[in-house]
Amino acid sequence: MNTAVKRILISKRKLKNINKRLGRQITKDYKDKNLLIVCILKSSAVFVSDLLRNIKCDCKVDYISVSSYNGTKPTGNIEFKKDIDINPEGYDILLIDDIIDTGNTLKYVKEILLEKNPFSIRICCLLDKPYGRKADINADYIGKIIPDEYVIGYGLDYDEKYRNLPFIGILSDEQERR
Ligand code: IMP
Ligand code: MG
Numbered sequence: 299m300n301t302a303v304k305r306i307l308i309s310k311r312k313l314k315n316i317n318k319r320l321g322r323q324i325t326k327d328y329k330d331k332n333l334l335i336v337c338i339l340k341s342s343a344v345f346v347s348d349l350l351r352n353i354k355c356d357c358k359v360d361y362i363s364v365s366s367y368n369g370t371k372p373t374g375n376i377e378f379k380k381d382i383d384i385n386p387e388g389y390d391i392l393l394i395d396d397i398i399d400t401g402n403t404l405k406y407v408k409e410i411l412l413e414k415n416p417f418s419i420r421i422c423c424l425l426d427k428p429y430g431r432k433a434d435i436n437a438d439y440i441g442k443i444i445p446d447e448y449v450i451g452y453g454l455d456y457d458e459k460y461r462n463l464p465f466i467g468i469l470s471d472e473q474e475r476r
Contacts, residue, residue, distance in 0.1 A: 301470065302460055302467075304467070329355045331390040333357035334386050334392070335392050335394060336382055338394065341397070342453060346394050358389070363380035364403060370456065387414065389417060390416070394422045398431075399431075400432040408435065421439070428443060430446055450467055450469050
């Protein structure tokens with residue numbers, strides 16, 4: 299196993315099952331709606347690519363990019379990098395992120411999207427760290443609630459590394475001190 303990983307929290311097999319369950323729920327809820335999936339780059343990219351193949355209703359997909367972390371600490375400052383290309387007016391947006399921690403990122407992105415007059419917005423996150431919450435926001439679809447530890451893999455990075463690990467692991471203490 300990679301030395302940056304203290305232990306595996308969610309295995310490849312469990313991730314597959316989470317994606318199947320979320321895909322089924324989303325398909326059922328959006329089959330008669332006008333679904334526009336908006337993914338928050340970069341860290342949700344791996345999750346979204348697997349989840350998308352479990353969503354069996356018509357949808358469009360777009361990407362928005364923001365960044366907020368420095369090492370393992372949220373900076374509190376969110377930098378806007380790329381807007382969506384599709385006009386979401388009249389669409390039912392499903393906003394997808396890898397993890398909700400303080401909630402500041404999702405609150406910021408949701409407000410940007412609400413200004414564009416979509417019909418509705420819901421949120422789907424692979425992971426939820428409820429103990430870190432600062433903003434008044436929650437996800438409607440959650441893959442798994444996890445403890446307040448810094449996790450890497452399956453798209454989630456530490457200093458832009460480890461996104462390619464095929465599982466979710468807890469970052470080793472040694473890495474975190476660097
Ligand atoms: P929030 O704004 O604090 O809710 O954090 C949202 C963003 O911070 C997520 O989209 C992640 O990219 C990143 N993040 C939060 N916690 C972790 C973690 O444990 N590992 C890697 N990235 C994280
Ligand atoms: Mg992210």
